[in-house]
Amino acid sequence: MKFHAPLIVLSLVAQLPAAEMPKIFAGLFEQEVPVKGQIGVVMPPKEIDTYIAKVEKAARSDPKWFREFSASARPGAPLPYDERLGLTKTEYDEYIVLWNKREFKPMEEVIIVLRPSAGDTWTLTSTGGASAFSTLRYSATNDSFRSPNGELKRIDDIKAESTSILGEWTGFEWKFDEDTGLGKIKENFALGRFADKKYGIIVYRAQELSTEGTRLLDKSIVVRFALGKAGQAKSIVPASTPETKPAAPKKK
Secondary structure: OOOOHHHHHHHHHHHOOOOOOOHHHOOOOOEOOOEEEEEEEEEOOHHHHHHHHHHHHHHHHOHHHHHHHHHOOOOOOOOOOOHHHOOOHHHHHHHHHHHOOOEEEEEEEEEEEEEEEOOOEEEEEEOHHHHHHHHOEEEOOOOEEEOOOOEEEEOOOEEEOOOOOOOOEEEEEEEEEEEOOOEEEEEEEEEEEEOOOOEEEEEEEEEEEEOOOOEEEEEEEEEEEEOHHHHEOOOOOOOOOOOOOOOOOOOO
């Protein structure tokens, strides 16, 4: 009796159990399901520039105080009021009103796919400008990502408040930080969802500094994607598929 090898292979593959998706991706992605995302930036109204200019002027007049004051503030959120900021209390309140009107401005459409990869790891493969984090491989065993630079280790979970630059969201974060002797390399990757539960978010940043502190690389990416069916990309029918036409009737 002859066996057809391809049929045997297909039969064996069909019997293999599907890889178990890591918990960090639950509710955000499904295995091998393309998701539509947008690279973008968060921008407040242009009118806020007037207030920022006054704060920058005050910072130049007393840089030591401003550095210390900024260091104690929450990252990504407005500085608390202080008269040394160069704003009156009324102006500061107007600044906060404008800050609360900030919006996410899409800059590029991308497609993201969660896939199992070699060595029992997982990747978020992306198109376009978001492909920078496609090289990261997640290991559920170590709860870490590995990049060409090294291992990104899990740090404190994110619980951003509504006043933060990206708005209110929660998620997980991993970090790589190394001093090579020739400079410093930093890499951060964060994954989570907004409080409204309509959108997910990916934040990726890679930095490389020389020994003199010069920025050799500084790439920041923020990707927003709709959760559930709303975010899934529709399948595309190949343009080369021929259209079937009914046969012409035979003449008698």
